[in-house]
Amino acid sequence: MNAPHPPKVAGIDSTVPPPAHTAPPASPAPAAPGATAARGAPGALIQDRLAGWVSDLTTLHELTERLSRTTTLDDALHELLRAGAALAGARRGLVVVEPADGHGPDTTVGLGFARADLGHLETVPRAATSYGRLLDAGAATAGPGAARPRATEVPGADGPAPAGDLAEVVEPDLFADDALDPRHREVAARLGYAASYALPLTTATAGALGAAAWHYDEPAEPTARQRHLIGLYVGQAAEHVARLVELTRARATVATLREELLPTRLPRVAGVQLAARRRTGARGGGDWHDALPLPDAALGLAVGSVTGSGPSAVAATGRLRASLRAYAVMEGEDPVAVLSDLELLLRLTEPARSATALFAYCEPALRKVVLAGAGHSPPLLVGQRRTEFVETSLSAPLGMLACWEAPSVEIRPEPGETLVLYTDGLLHRTGDATDRAFARLHAAAASVPKAAREDPGAIADHILGAVLPDGPDAGDDQEDVVLLAARFA
Known part of the structure; x- marks a missing residue:
């Protein structure tokens, strides 16, 4: 059963490109000789590429502008999940904020997962989940200015994310993985997801802040273009989340002072x-x-x-x-x-x-x-x-x-x-x-x-x-x- 298409977000047509788990498009019918020559002209190819770049930049601008209007950490995390789901062609996801410096705040927000579902996910060993591995990697390289790991190359994927993107964890078919943790297999079957795609939330100044993961109902993975776009978006979102984390900490400090005074x-x-x-x-x-x-x-x-x-x-x-x-x-x-x-x-x-x-x-x-x-x-x-x-x-x-x-x-x-x-x-x-x-x-x-x-x-x-x-x-x-x-x- 195919997952329902996510709603359109900020100018993104969720049906283009199609999710990776759908059947590949049929080969185009032969065109007239004149049309083939025209379509193969270098100028037309350049125009197509420019149009694609403009479309991508417009999409990122709209999404980041919407994110920048959020003023609380909870609202920002919900917006991050919604935009990421539209970019990755997924329906559900969760984001875990767990700053590596240990000063909090620690929180988990879900999209399409009820509170009980998040509780089930927490019973899975941390190292067995995509976002858990990213959190552990962030804790190992904690500290401002820590080097970011290179993009992960996944067998069978469209190729590694472009150079400079954040590290990623792609699980295109959980149930085909013989090494999948038994508890993770049980929870995935119970909640009805079969694949996931995860990215870390990290900045050069604040270090590792957490990780976000999106889940597919059937075996799937984002295309190279989708991974590139969502990587750019999450990089910008991490900066905004870092500012809101500092603001949340400041408010908590003021509240503590008031309680003590x-x-x-x-x-x-x-x-x-x-x-x-x-x-x-x-x-x-x-x-x-x-x-x-x-x-x-x-x-x-x-x-x-x-x-x-x-x-x-x-x-x-x-x-x-x-x-x-x-x-x-x-x-x-x-x-x-x-x-x-x-x-x-x-x-x-x-x-x-x-x-x-x-x-x-x-x-x-x-x-x-x-x-x-x-x-x-x-x-x-x-x-x-x-x-x-x-x-x-x-x-x-x-x-x-x-x-x-x-x-x-x-x-x-x-x-x-x-x-x-x-x-x-x-x-x-x-x-x-x-x-x-x-x-x-x-x-x-x-x-x-x-x-x-x-x-x-x-x-x-x-x-x-x-x-x-x-x-x-x-x-x-x-x-x-x-x-x-x-x-x-």
Whole structure:
């Protein structure tokens, strides 16, 4: 049974040239003498070759342009598999990213293979698969600037790949190979593929990154022209994948720093239940929260946002949070003094940066909260009988004025009411104007089911789901989102 033709991709007609496992074309019928002479003219041959080269260059340009528009590693790998399948005349494939330097990220993406199918492939000994041999070869020659192995010549193929192409592993007929690993034979029969073609992902600067393999339903192999085109394409794709690998590593580093700088667990304080939710933007921003026990069974709650993104903003967030903790221990009962000290520190140590912050001094036994804000959105009070914003004094962010000071506000939550603090990223991710974003937030808090109001975590989850119906990771993913909920007994 012949495999169905893959869809056309970026101007490629998947039926031309035909897959290698199809019957060879019949000999052309004899042509008229005049036509033979005309067709054999040197000018016509040159024109045909030029037309073929232009077509190939156009195809590669379209495919690489589509690949360059991908911004995540996962999207790039899926695009690589789709384009490679069209170029090689295959229907299925997989790509394994496993940088030889051992720093990750390690991932496997399939085309036409379900997750369970990829699991079956992982049970095959690594050295028995085409991509596994390429991965092992890349690990053996790891390191930037390592020499690339020469193209592999396969008996029975149309010939070796042109000089300068990447190394390749061609398995034109798996079941005709007496040396095929028994487990590989079993998995290939179960998944229904009979041939494969694999290329490594490697660059001169990043070294070996992984390998990609495409699988045929019947004995087959790409032609010399197909191998040449896919080799050129994979060479360009490897450079793009290398950049995305570095970007993924940077994002993971920023996320780790944020996890280390922000509290990993919330304190247990009598008379109050705490819950926090946080979503980090793609570049790693400066939103933060904190909850710390204070003398006399008091509790300090804080949320804030530092301007900027990336590692510098994360580092500034850590410094600001640590300083606020120190000021809160010394004079937490006066939130205005805490923020004033924080503003002075920020202005002296980081004059080019500003920040918003809100600090609340809570006495759970008395259900008393004194809070002050600096350019921050007002918190929400959510209870069985009311849902309202806490009216705080308008003030500029920290670092914007020569001297910051604004009056504090005292509130007395009723038993069972929850104080919800949040950062502006929650409003920004809605994409609405400020007044509409506040209205959406209020409506989300007011619609919390009565049963869920007993749990601050359920309240936070409901607000996130209602304000951002497409999920907290959708919308403007450059914005951080932080929620801190405190329910008073």
